[in-house]
Amino acid sequence: MxxxxxxxxxxxxxxxxxxxxxxxxxxxxxxxxxxxxxxxxxxxxxxxxxxxxxxxxxxxxxxxxxxxxxxxxxxxxxxxxxxxxxxxxxxxxxxxxxxxxxxxxxxxxxxxxxxxxxxxxxxxxxxxxxxxxxxxxxxxxxxxxxxxxxxxxxxxxxxxxxxxxxxxxxxxxxxxxxxxxxxxxxxxxxxxxxxxxxxxxxxxxxxxxxxxxxxxxxxxxxxxxxxxxxxxxxxxxxxxxxxxxxxxxxxxxxxxxYWRFGDYLGIGCGAHGKVSFADGRITRTVKVKHPRGYLNPQKAYLDQETQVGDEERPFEFFMNRFRLLEACPKQDYVERTGLPLDSIQQPISWALDKQYLLDQGDHWQITEQGKLFLNDLLAAFVEEDQ
Missing domain, CATH: 3.20.20.70 (Aldolase class I)
Structure with missing residues (x-):
């Protein structure tokens, strides 16, 4: 959940x-x-x-x-x-x-x-x-x-x-x-x-x-x-x-x-936001970009609002998380995406075989090899590549 x-x-x-x-x-x-x-x-x-x-x-x-x-x-x-x-x-x-x-x-x-x-x-x-x-x-x-x-x-x-x-x-x-x-x-x-x-x-x-x-x-x-x-x-x-x-x-x-896939409201010209809900939704927002539009009292501040679908969440989570050098708790993936671990079984197994990741029980740790080939590692979590 x-x-x-x-x-x-x-x-x-x-x-x-x-x-x-x-x-x-x-x-x-x-x-x-x-x-x-x-x-x-x-x-x-x-x-x-x-x-x-x-x-x-x-x-x-x-x-x-x-x-x-x-x-x-x-x-x-x-x-x-x-x-x-x-x-x-x-x-x-x-x-x-x-x-x-x-x-x-x-x-x-x-x-x-x-x-x-x-x-x-x-x-x-x-x-x-x-x-x-x-x-x-x-x-x-x-x-x-x-x-x-x-x-x-x-x-x-x-x-x-x-x-x-x-x-x-x-x-x-x-x-x-x-x-x-x-x-x-x-x-x-x-x-x-x-x-x-x-x-x-x-x-x-x-x-x-x-x-x-x-x-x-x-x-x-x-x-x-x-x-x-x-x-x-x-x-x-x-x-x-x-x-x-x-x-x-x-x-x-x-x-x-931010890199741990936390939530953040974004206010001001062009600011981006991400909000998660207990019912499983993850919403991304973008505010009106130009100061003239943002300060126009006749115009709403919100420019874009999109929902992050289940198929997008693995890539979004790891795109952020693998920027950090610390180990990633497996439970963070479950709690912050709302998806079970078996939703990424195939790309994780591939990354372990490639030695891009290490399985440390409750955590995954990106390796030096994984950092060098980060784009390849992240591509494994894109839905059509799985």
Whole structure:
């Protein structure tokens, strides 16, 4: 039987100072002042409608985590972030140890607000550093420099947050292996509890897609990954998902819930959500994407609502779960998909034969071989391939 998992909330703030050439997120360069009062009002109304639509208004499920992403959420003032968080808590209870993360740029104005954000309830900041080399930052379209990035990390340390994360990219245009290691050593020196270290990928509908830069070749990318993994391990960081590294006990709880096939409401422009019900339904939602449409009082916030069928659930579950390096409890599959274990007997047997998975009694563990051939492993759980 499907057991509703922990519940999180994602809040999307769609505005940025300027659009980065690699970014395919739903973000919009600022042309006018942010309508923050109206947008916070809309977010709270969006949430109230969702809570009523999905029978969550009775407070029977508390929020496990909140993630405020974008765009650049730190363009919103601290008082309005405080009003948002207070409004959310008035509508749905918070768990005792709720993690509330907000993304921020290292720019002087945004970083100067870290203390104020903590005072209104934010207890984790994720700082979009991307690189510590000014020439690379310029190529990426970032509006901060190395000095601001270093200063932002220091301000996060001083703000008394429970945790903070640095976002760092590798595989940048014309980046050498030593350039990448220099960035990583600088990040480690700032001692963040959490590091998101991920490779730049060129996505459709971006400037880099239409005008591709010269990126490191596969040999250099492999050297960067291998040498970087050693550096991070030596510094006490544990890899717990494909691009997530943390000090012991400092994993991002919001990310963990997402990859464990947990539930999350999504409010704000283009936000995605997933809600499970005790009667066996799993519903996915997408909100209206453009700020004009989202803020139009004549238009509903919900753009799409779909049901995840039984035939889709094995692939969706493992597509998320195998991003994590931890072992996967077999009972999680049963409780979070509502399907019996024998529904995946054939692909699991195939994966065990291929040594992509290990059977550890109550758990499955993805192997190094499985990580290398992850697409093949996941394809085994697509209905027509079984």
């Amino acid at each position: 499907l057991v509703p998992p922990p519940l999180s909330l994602y809040v999307h703030i769609p505005w940025c100072v300027q659009k980065c050439p690699y970014c395919d997120f739903n973000s919009h360069a600022l042309k006018h002042e942010i309508p923050e009062l109206d947008y916070i009002d809309a977010l709270l109304e969006d949430l109230a409608i969702d809570l009523d639509r999905y029978q969550l208004a009775d407070g029977s499920r508390a929020l496990h985590s909140i993630f405020i992403g974008g765009g650049t959420p730190s363009l919103i003032s601290a008082p309005e972030i405080g009003r948002l968080l207070a409004g959310i808590e008035a509508r749905i209870p918070f768990s005792d140890k709720i993690e509330i993360t907000m993304e921020a740029n290292p720019g002087t104005v945004e970083a100067g607000r870290f203390q104020a954000y903590r005072e209104v309830g934010v207890n984790r900041i994720s700082i979009g550093v991307q690189s510590f080399q000014d020439d690379k930052l310029k190529r990426l379209g970032r509006i901060h420099g190395k000095g601001e990035a270093v200063r932002a990390a220091g301000l996060a340390q001083e703000a008394g947050l429970n945790s903070f994360n640095l976002d760092l990219m590798h595989g940048l245009p014309d980046q050498s292996v030593e350039d990448a290691m220099s960035d990583l050593r600088q990040a480690i020196a700032l001692n963040p509890p959490h590091l998101s270290w991920y490779q730049l990928t060129i996505e459709p509908n971006t400037l880099f897609y239409s005008k591709p830069p010269t990126l490191p070749d596969d040999d250099d990318l492999w050297d960067i990954f291998e040498q970087g993994h050693v550096l991070l391990a030596e510094a006490g960081y544990q890899q717990y998902e494909i691009s997530g590294y943390s000090k012991p006990g400092m994993q991002c709880q919001h990310n963990l819930n």
